[in-house]
Amino acid sequence: MRIVVTAGPTREPIDPVRFISNRSSGKMGYAIAEAACEARHQVTLISGPVAIDAPPNAKIVKITTSDELYEAVHQHVPACDVLVMCAAVSDYKPAQAATRKLEKQTREFALRLTPTRDILASLADENRSYLVVGFAAETHDLAVSAEEKLVRKHCDVIIANDVSGRDSGMESDDNEITIFFRDRDPIHISRARKKIIARKILKIVCESLEKRLTKKT
Ligand code: C5P
Numbered sequence: 240m241r242i243v244v245t246a247g248p249t250r251e252p253i254d255p256v257r258f259i260s261n262r263s264s265g266k267m268g269y270a271i272a273e274a275a276c277e278a279r280h281q282v283t284l285i286s287g288p289v290a291i292d293a294p295p296n297a298k299i300v301k302i303t304t305s306d307e308l309y310e311a312v313h314q315h316v317p318a319c320d321v322l323v324m325c326a327a328v329s330d331y332k333p334a335q336a337a338t339r340k341l342e343k344q345t346r347e348f349a350l351r352l353t354p355t356r357d358i359l360a361s362l363a364d365e366n367r368s369y370l371v372v373g374f375a376a377e378t379h380d381l382a383v384s385a386e387e388k389l390v391r392k393h394c395d396v397i398i399a400n401d402v403s404g405r406d407s408g409m410e411s412d413d414n415e416i417t418i419f420f421r422d423r424d425p426i427h428i429s430r431a432r433k434k435i436i437a438r439k440i441l442k443i444v445c446e447s448l449e450k451r452l453t454k455k456t
Pocket residue numbers: 305324325326327328329330355356357358359360372373374375376388392
């Protein structure tokens with residue numbers, strides 16, 4: 240199987256030394272890439288800036304901004320069987336990045352933000368040759384929100400995790416997830432190390448891909 244995994248945060252520049260980003264550590268995406276390498280799949284890991292080592296057998300594509308991630312995903316998906324979109328893409332970016340460092344102000348000032356492009360929603364929904372797995376980090380209404388994203392973001396699978404606490408989800412070594420599908424009941428995976436969760440995700444993704452291929456033949 241050829242799998243593309245995106246991981247980590249994006250950085251949206253304000254000026255040459257400042258940016259907007261989020262707390263994503265990249266641990267979940269890297270664990271999935273590692274599990275896929277262990278299972279001898281062909282792995283492309285598209286990664287935002289993180290402080291962890293990549294699995295040695297993965298092909299690494301480094302990105303910084305959401306626009307770079309958008310281009311990288313569109314470049315690599317046509318030749319994959321599964322896209323796992325684990326990256327925490329910034330939802331907004333400064334409307335204009337300053338080319339010179341902004342001077343400190345003594346008064347309040349407003350930064351004008353514009354929405355980034357939604358990468359998942361930009362992928363073709365019909366007749367695509369690959370399976371799309373999205374992630375949804377939620378602090379509330381997890382199931383409702385995940386089901387809605389499954390449809391709006393044209394995903395085959397959405398993996399939802401509750402990021403309201405500090406003991407699982409973003410930055411943590413642990414996670415607890417619920418996997419939502421278009422055509423079957425959700426599966427809950429209780430709290431465990433991200434490496435363990437990653438192997439379970441991979442198994443479920445492989446089953447979904449197989450089911451999809453059987454349907455087509
Ligand atoms: O809407 P939300 O950001 O919660 O959706 C999360 C999912 O959408 C993740 O899979 C993330 O990688 C993806 N996403 C995207 N493009 C964006 C924002 C999020 O593909 N601009």
